[in-house]
Amino acid sequence: MEYRETPRHALAASPRRTPLPAWLPALALTVVAFPAGAEMRFNFPEPATPMARETLHMHNEFMLIITALFVVVFAIMVYSMVKHRKSQGVEPAKFTGPTGKLQWFWVLVPFAMLLFIDFILMGIPAFHAVIEMEDTQTKADMVLKVTGMQWKWQYEYPDSGIKYISTLATPRDQIDNKAAKGEHYLLEVDNPLVLPVGKKVRVLITSTDVIHTWWVPQFGAKRDAIPGFLRETWVKIDQPGIYRGQCAELCGKDHGFMPVVVQAVTEPEYAAWVEKKKAEQAAAANSADRAWSKEELMAKGKQVYATICAACHQPNGQGLPPAFPALAGSKVVNTPLLSMDGKLVPDTHVYRVMNGKPGTAMQAFKTTLSDVDLAAVITFERNSFGNAQGDMIQPAQIKALR
Amino acid sequence: MNTAITHNGQQDHAGDHGYQPSGFLRWLTTTNHKDIGTMYMTFSLVMFFLGGLMILLVRAELFQPGLQFFKPEFFNQLIGNHALIMIFGALMPAATGFANWQIPLMIGAPDMALPRLNNWGFWLLPPAAMMLTLPFVLELFGVGDGALATGWTFYAPLSVQGGIGVDFAIFAVHILGISSIMGSINIIVTIFNMRAPGMTMMKLPLFVWGWLITAFLLVITLPVLAGAVTMLLTDRHFGTHFFNAAGGGDPILFQHLFWFFGHPEVYILLLPVWGLMPHVLSTFSRKPTYGYKAQVYSFIAIGVLSLVVWAHHFFTAGLPVPALLYFMYSTMSISLPLAVLFFCWIATMWRGAMTFETPMLFAVGFIVLFGIAGLTGLVLADVAADAQYHHSYFVVAHFHYALFTGGIMGVMTGVYYWLPKWTGHMYNEKLGKLHFWLTALSFNLTFMPQFFLGLAGMPRRIPDYALQFAEFNALSTIGAFILGFSQLLFAWNIWRCIHGGEKVPAKVWEGAEGLEWQLSSPPPHHSWETQPTVH
Numbered sequence: 001m002e003y004r005e006t007p008r009h010a011l012a013a014s015p016r017r018t019p020l021p022a023w024l025p026a027l028a029l030t031v032v033a034f035p036a037g038a039e040m041r042f043n044f045p046e047p048a049t050p051m052a053r054e055t056l057h058m059h060n061e062f063m064l065i066i067t068a069l070f071v072v073v074f075a076i077m078v079y080s081m082v083k084h085r086k087s088q089g090v091e092p093a094k095f096t097g098p099t100g101k102l103q104w105f106w107v108l109v110p111f112a113m114l115l116f117i118d119f120i121l122m123g124i125p126a127f128h129a130v131i132e133m134e135d136t137q138t139k140a141d142m143v144l145k146v147t148g149m150q151w152k153w154q155y156e157y158p159d160s161g162i163k164y165i166s167t168l169a170t171p172r173d174q175i176d177n178k179a180a181k182g183e184h185y186l187l188e189v190d191n192p193l194v195l196p197v198g199k200k201v202r203v204l205i206t207s208t209d210v211i212h213t214w215w216v217p218q219f220g221a222k223r224d225a226i227p228g229f230l231r232e233t234w235v236k237i238d239q240p241g242i243y244r245g246q247c248a249e250l251c252g253k254d255h256g257f258m259p260v261v262v263q264a265v266t267e268p269e270y271a272a273w274v275e276k277k278k279a280e281q282a283a284a285a286n287s288a289d290r291a292w293s294k295e296e297l298m299a300k301g302k303q304v305y306a307t308i309c310a311a312c313h314q315p316n317g318q319g320l321p322p323a324f325p326a327l328a329g330s331k332v333v334n335t336p337l338l339s340m341d342g343k344l345v346p347d348t349h350v351y352r353v354m355n356g357k358p359g360t361a362m363q364a365f366k367t368t369l370s371d372v373d374l375a376a377v378i379t380f381e382r383n384s385f386g387n388a389q390g391d392m393i394q395p396a397q398i399k400a401l402r
Numbered sequence: 403m404n405t406a407i408t409h410n411g412q413q414d415h416a417g418d419h420g421y422q423p424s425g426f427l428r429w430l431t432t433t434n435h436k437d438i439g440t441m442y443m444t445f446s447l448v449m450f451f452l453g454g455l456m457i458l459l460v461r462a463e464l465f466q467p468g469l470q471f472f473k474p475e476f477f478n479q480l481i482g483n484h485a486l487i488m489i490f491g492a493l494m495p496a497a498t499g500f501a502n503w504q505i506p507l508m509i510g511a512p513d514m515a516l517p518r519l520n521n522w523g524f525w526l527l528p529p530a531a532m533m534l535t536l537p538f539v540l541e542l543f544g545v546g547d548g549a550l551a552t553g554w555t556f557y558a559p560l561s562v563q564g565g566i567g568v569d570f571a572i573f574a575v576h577i578l579g580i581s582s583i584m585g586s587i588n589i590i591v592t593i594f595n596m597r598a599p600g601m602t603m604m605k606l607p608l609f610v611w612g613w614l615i616t617a618f619l620l621v622i623t624l625p626v627l628a629g630a631v632t633m634l635l636t637d638r639h640f641g642t643h644f645f646n647a648a649g650g651g652d653p654i655l656f657q658h659l660f661w662f663f664g665h666p667e668v669y670i671l672l673l674p675v676w677g678l679m680p681h682v683l684s685t686f687s688r689k690p691t692y693g694y695k696a697q698v699y700s701f702i703a704i705g706v707l708s709l710v711v712w713a714h715h716f717f718t719a720g721l722p723v724p725a726l727l728y729f730m731y732s733t734m735s736i737s738l739p740l741a742v743l744f745f746c747w748i749a750t751m752w753r754g755a756m757t758f759e760t761p762m763l764f765a766v767g768f769i770v771l772f773g774i775a776g777l778t779g780l781v782l783a784d785v786a787a788d789a790q791y792h793h794s795y796f797v798v799a800h801f802h803y804a805l806f807t808g809g810i811m812g813v814m815t816g817v818y819y820w821l822p823k824w825t826g827h828m829y830n831e832k833l834g835k836l837h838f839w840l841t842a843l844s845f846n847l848t849f850m851p852q853f854f855l856g857l858a859g860m861p862r863r864i865p866d867y868a869l870q871f872a873e874f875n876a877l878s879t880i881g882a883f884i885l886g887f888s889q890l891l892f893a894w895n896i897w898r899c900i901h902g903g904e905k906v907p908a909k910v911w912e913g914a915e916g917l918e919w920q921l922s923s924p925p926p927h928h929s930w931e932t933q934p935t936v937h
Contacts, residue, residue, distance in 0.1 A: 044859075045858065058786060059787045062781040066780060066781060073744065081758075092754045094689070097693055110741065175866060186467075186866060210560040221789070222718050222789045222793070224720060226720070227559060227653060228647020231719070246864070248793035252563070253473070253475045253478065255474070256863075320475070322546065
């Protein structure tokens with residue numbers, strides 16, 4: 001499948017509405033400061049949904065209104081500052097308030113105008129926009145569930161049972177300035193969210209740990225992910241393409257490193273993608289039933305560890321104590337796998353990985369990882385970083401423990 | 403510290419008090435409103451530089467994409483503590499310092515009503531500041547994982563997850579809150595009971611009115627903050643579940659409680675400055691204040707409205723539609739009393755005979771730049787557009803236009819305006835003007851680009867960013883460093899003014915009106931020994 005990149009430089013807001021230059025005052029400054037060609041944008045990115053178009057239109061209109069207010073009010077003030085100076089030899093007036101009907105009229109006119117601007121000129125479009133934004137259910141074509149977790153997103157399609165995790169794909173070396181930064185530095189993921197164009201998608205949002213915020217600027221959609229509660233928003237993407245955004249609520253150390261990338265595709269392409277993804281998941285589920293060799297588990301575990309665990313426990317297993325404990329030599333990791341009769345024992349390694357530790361960043365991975373991933377990563381941790389338990393756990397055992 | 407700005411015991415009251423400690427003990431035990439005011443202002447200046455240093459580290463990290471100097475964990479500690487130190491350490495004590503110095507002078511009182519409470523209120527601040535910053539030091543010795551890293555808003559559950567820095571910050575907020583409540587009670591009692599004969603409430607100087615509303619807001623809202631952080635503390639250590647959904651709690655409850663304090667807090671920081679503005683404008687326009695009553699009623703209206711608009715700080719948290727609409731329209735309606743103030747400020751200047759000494763420059767700069775904050779606040783109130791602005795650098799720019807120009811530049815206006823009265827010396831006018839122009843221009847260079855960063859989609863509180871944000875961030879960092887280092891001029895000018903300079907008469911400014919200008923510069927130890935009569 002080929003996807004067209006949406007032009008990030010495009011300034012045209014939408015076919016029917018022209019963006020208004022609300023940024024004029026700063027233009028002179030920035031033009032002087034930087035040669036032409038530097039990539040700077042002064043307004044919202046090009047809208048890709050009806051809601052984003054609405055928001056941009058409203059924003060442009062409001063910026064024009066407040067710029068006009070600013071100019072008018074301060075033109076009067078500047079006029080006064082030029083004309084009414086002591087050095088001009090003026091005798092200061094003595095008035096302390098409006099006197100006479102005419103003056104009262106001129107005093108009240110600005111407030112009548114402000115009332116009109118607040119509650120009519122801005123208030124009415126704002127009212128309609130809120131109603132539109134919050135109407136997530138009318139004529140919704142499909143549902144998507146987004147779960148924020150430190151520091152990745154999980155996407156779930158309840159209709160087709162597809163569920164996967166999406167994490168930052170930018171290599172560590174680029175962040176540490178050891179390698180040249182790619183074009184989509186920090187805005188690229190391993191598994192993007194795939195959505196069909198032209199369909200109203202009702203997006204349900206929640207979190208497993210702290211508050212995150214799911215935000216794609218070109219969609220005009222931003223909603224907090226609250227642990228234990230469902231929040232919702234909606235998107236209806238106009239054009240195929242790749243749309244990028246980020247988590248917008250401070251959620252701990254890697255808040256800046258959990259991007260949202262959406263791949264919008266045509267409906268047939270979407271259907272094909274769903275089939276492919278379903279087949280992959282079925283294969284993965286089946287593979288949980290077969291016996292895995294330790295080498296297989298170790299190889300798979302290393303991969304899972306790098307994408308899921310290394311952010312906190314660090315690639316070398318040393319962690320960042322005290323917030324993120326080391327796995328090397330860890331008491332928890334070096335507990336027996338299961339009880340003698342094959343049951344889960346609280347506060348053991350398997351228990352901790354599956355159920356997490358409340359009140360910390362350690363989440364219950366049984367809700368997000370597959371049986372194979374869990375078995376692999378547990379086996380890997382027990383036999384790496386100097387831990388030498390020598391044992392292993394089978395995906396089938398994990399399946400039975402759920 | 404030079405005696406010129408404080409108390410010269412021998413001169414006017416030798417023998418009145420018996421024991422007169424000197425040196426540090428004198429400052430520790432003083433109950434004189436001017437001494438305490440000076441301590442508040444000094445503390446505020448120190449905290450201003452500490453908070454500034456923190457944010458310069460942040461801006462240095464953000465100069466270019468990639469992680470340059472710090473780990474994200476440390477970056478997160480810097481941003482939250484910058485905010486707490488600037489708000490609770492720099493701005494609120496500066497306003498209280500003004501109140502201490504000026505309210506007795508302006509209402510014709512010998513001192514504040516509750517002088518010992520006043521002393522205690524101040525001396526709670528240094529321990530609180532130490533509480534806040536101690537975890538930074540402890541981490542160096544391997545204890546804990548640093549200071550508060552949740553941003554200044556303490557949002558649960560992130561703050562439930564956090565390390566000992568959160569506990570230290572909670573206790574620091576408790577102490578700061580107690581200090582502010584005591585200061586506020588003192589101010590309310592002083593204003594109600596210590597006014598000179600003939601000074602009715604509607605003859606009260608506007609600065610005093612502004613502070614009166616501020617004090618009431620503090621007394622109303624700070625206990626709610628204290629309650630919220632205490633609930634957080636028990637969630638962290640004693641197994642309660644106020645903010646934990648799994649235990650029947652709600653993380654959004656914390657946001658409601660926090661912002662019930664947090665929004666009035668904005669006006670707590672701004673009202674003293676709004677009260678100060680008419681004095682400065684009228685002095686340098688040589689013309690009486692325009693619309694005194696209108697301004698008083700606007701202060702009251704803003705104070706009341708500020709208590710009922712808090713949820714606009716979390717529109718994206720998913721509130722029900724009626725709540726969204728209510729908070730949108732109520733927020734917009736704040737623009738009306740605010741517009742009254744702008745109208746009165748400009749009308750005060752209109753047809754005056756203006757000169758532009760440093761305080762007037764800062765006042766005019768305040769009006770223009772604070773105008774940008776007010777106007778962008780109006781668009782932020784709009785729920786649908788806010789979905790784009792929220793959590794982005796647009797908001798960061800907006801509230802720095804409000805709190806740096808509205809707060810800090812307002813404080814600077816007051817310092818230049820009243821410093822000659824306090825020290826008896828004129829500050830260096832050339833340095834003052836240079837300080838103004840450097841501050842105003844570099845402030846815009848720092849924060850104007852942040853509006854565009856926010857519009858383009860850069861979230862706040864991130865230690866590293868995508869390449870498309872690089873140019874504006876570089877500009878902003880350059881601006882921030884100029885802004886930061888220009889403030890050294892301010893400190894130097896104050897230092898020089900305390901230690902000497904041209905002597906000033908009682909009425910420092912040609913156009914100044916009010917009781918404080920009838921007292922000598924610096925004023926006598928017990929400001930008004932015989933209360934003046936106001937006609």
